[in-house]
Amino acid sequence: MQTDFMKEYTQRIALLDDRIERYLDSVSDLEPCLRDGMKYSVLNGGKRLRSILVLEVCRMLGGTDEIALPFAMAVEFIHAYSLVHDDLPAMDNAPERRGKPSCHVKFGEGMAVLIGDALLNLAFEIMADACTSGDASKAKAMSHMAKSAGVTGMIGGQAIDLSIAGQTKVDEAILVRLIERKTMSLIRTAIMAGAHLAGASQKQLEMLEQYGYHLGLAFQLRDDIEDEEQDATDGQVCPNYLNTLGKEHTISALKMHSDKAREIISSFSRSDFLCRMHNFLFQGEQ
Amino acid sequence: MQTDFMKEYTQRIALLDDRIERYLDSVSDLEPCLRDGMKYSVLNGGKRLRSILVLEVCRMLGGTDEIALPFAMAVEFIHAYSLVHDDLPAMDNAPERRGKPSCHVKFGEGMAVLIGDALLNLAFEIMADACTSGDASKAKAMSHMAKSAGVTGMIGGQAIDLSIAGQTKVDEAILVRLIERKTMSLIRTAIMAGAHLAGASQKQLEMLEQYGYHLGLAFQLRDDIEDEEQDATDGQVCPNYLNTLGKEHTISALKMHSDKAREIISSFSRSDFLCRMHNFLFQGEQ
Numbered sequence: 001m002q003t004d005f006m007k008e009y010t011q012r013i014a015l016l017d018d019r020i021e022r023y024l025d026s027v028s029d030l031e032p033c034l035r036d037g038m039k040y041s042v043l044n045g046g047k048r049l050r051s052i053l054v055l056e057v058c059r060m061l062g063g064t065d066e067i068a069l070p071f072a073m074a075v076e077f078i079h080a081y082s083l084v085h086d087d088l089p090a091m092d093n094a095p096e097r098r099g100k101p102s103c104h105v106k107f108g109e110g111m112a113v114l115i116g117d118a119l120l121n122l123a124f125e126i127m128a129d130a131c132t133s134g135d136a137s138k139a140k141a142m143s144h145m146a147k148s149a150g151v152t153g154m155i156g157g158q159a160i161d162l163s164i165a166g167q168t169k170v171d172e173a174i175l176v177r178l179i180e181r182k183t184m185s186l187i188r189t190a191i192m193a194g195a196h197l198a199g200a201s202q203k204q205l206e207m208l209e210q211y212g213y214h215l216g217l218a219f220q221l222r223d224d225i226e227d228e229e230q231d232a233t234d235g236q237v238c239p240n241y242l243n244t245l246g247k248e249h250t251i252s253a254l255k256m257h258s259d260k261a262r263e264i265i266s267s268f269s270r271s272d273f274l275c276r277m278h279n280f281l282f283q284g285e286q
Numbered sequence: 287m288q289t290d291f292m293k294e295y296t297q298r299i300a301l302l303d304d305r306i307e308r309y310l311d312s313v314s315d316l317e318p319c320l321r322d323g324m325k326y327s328v329l330n331g332g333k334r335l336r337s338i339l340v341l342e343v344c345r346m347l348g349g350t351d352e353i354a355l356p357f358a359m360a361v362e363f364i365h366a367y368s369l370v371h372d373d374l375p376a377m378d379n380a381p382e383r384r385g386k387p388s389c390h391v392k393f394g395e396g397m398a399v400l401i402g403d404a405l406l407n408l409a410f411e412i413m414a415d416a417c418t419s420g421d422a423s424k425a426k427a428m429s430h431m432a433k434s435a436g437v438t439g440m441i442g443g444q445a446i447d448l449s450i451a452g453q454t455k456v457d458e459a460i461l462v463r464l465i466e467r468k469t470m471s472l473i474r475t476a477i478m479a480g481a482h483l484a485g486a487s488q489k490q491l492e493m494l495e496q497y498g499y500h501l502g503l504a505f506q507l508r509d510d511i512e513d514e515e516q517d518a519t520d521g522q523v524c525p526n527y528l529n530t531l532g533k534e535h536t537i538s539a540l541k542m543h544s545d546k547a548r549e550i551i552s553s554f555s556r557s558d559f560l561c562r563m564h565n566f567l568f569q570g571e572q
Binding site for chain 2: 108109117121128134143159163
């Protein structure tokens with residue numbers, strides 16, 4: 001069953017990567033350095049989790065791929081821009097990303113700032129274009145995405161991250177604020193964008209808001225546990241749940257949030273793919 | 287008459303600065319460093335030319351300030367973000383902006399990247415919020431703004447600028463491409479956003495597209511002439527019309543484009559303020 005699931009998941013990644021590549025190729029009269037830099041930073045073998053959530057939540061609620069795809073691409077562009085800027089020497093100073101030179105190492109620092117700007121801006125070009133038909137549900141999806149990427153979302157989280165740089169253990173309240181903004185907000189908005197695009201009811205929106213909260217937190221907790229070994233190897237220790245709450249508490253919190261997310265999503269009709277994805281992502285929880 | 291005009295123009299700057307400050311103060315639960323950095327970078331005594339164009343074109347065509355103000359603020363946020371990122375050490379490495387330390391000198395380089403990102407994103411948050419009513423004309427204004435700020439607009443221009451850094455004289459075709467993208471695109475989109483917001487007809491849109499072209503180019507030519515003395519003093523010489531086309535050609539081109547812009551705008555009813563602004567900005571042309 002897992003093999004079948006992987007096949008389906010890989011098909012979705014291929015669909016998204018193909019659309020992203022074709023979109024970037026279709027922008028006419030573009031400086032080659034910007035096209036190369038954007039392609040390098042987005043088409044990097046990512047798991048496309050956020051964009052698949054946009055697509056699948058929209059599908060689950062009866063929306064079409066045609067409606068969802070511009071927003072699915074946009075969330076990947078926003079995710080990619082945030083990584084390009086986070087890797088900069090003045091931020092996390094990361095020389096590599098997914099085993100390849102990071103964007104500023106490959107294209108130079110000034111160009112990496114611009115490539116990040118370009119990706120963020122392009123996300124909004126795509127969404128704004130989709131909204132020119134005057135469809136309020138698309139504008140709501142775009143507005144949700146903008147807030148989650150913004151100063152009280154992802155950018156706010158990165159500002160907290162910069163301000164606690166060098167500390168290995170921080171107050172739990174700061175850690176929660178950091179994680180909610182920096183990593184959870186884009187996962188939650190992917191779900192909410194998919195829901196708005198499909199014209200979800202108020203009740204569905206409320207349930208999916210909760211789903212996004214528990215799923216986003218479960219991801220972070222799982223990543224913290226998986227990163228433990230890596231951190232021990234390379235000596236880098238960042239503030240996270242493990243070193244703030246301890247391993248036992250982190251594992252039980254992961255189970256609780258993962259279970260809660262699965263409970264909510266399985267209560268929806270046509271949630272088969274999202275349920276199987278959940279099982280796949282949280283294998284220990286199957 | 288000029289004193290009267292200045293009084294009216296200053297009132298508009300005060301209206302915009304007040305709205306921008308109140309908006310930035312109203313964002314709740316924001317990291318203080320982001321609020322401080324955004325205020326520092328936007329409320330800097332600028333002339334607000336772009337935002338006044340959004341307001342005044344919208345007013346001229348019968349639109350309200352209430353409709354125009356979110357887009358007027360957005361264009362100032364986009365302009366401010368571009369200056370914050372352009373000033374970075376990896377870009378123009380400018381230690382000062384309007385006689386004050388530039389953003390990265392004041393807040394640190396990593397934070398300046400974030401403050402720029404925050405301003406760009408906030409521009410889209412404001413516009414996306416305005417679009418959630420499902421008004422197609424607002425989405426069209428936002429779409430125009432996003433394209434003009436983007437990879438085939440301002441960001442594209444900055445990419446050209448980076449690629450010719452150090453050259454004092456470039457091919458005229460490259461210079462035109464640079465100027466159209468880097469400096470003219472935001473002036474043109476301010477005009478077109480105001481027009482879309484007021485529900486301009488196709489004929490009006492076409493005329494205002496031309497107005498934006500000639501006005502944007504006239505500004506650039508005027509700046510190049512005014513900058514000549516400054517450049518001679520500080521030894522910095524950038525590619526511009528003067529050192530590509532020569533002074534005589536630049537002055538006659540300025541007259542031609544300024545005249546053309548005035549001719550178009552004066553053909554509109556209720557264009558009194560924009561006509562007087564034109565005379566004020568191009569005093570030598572009165």
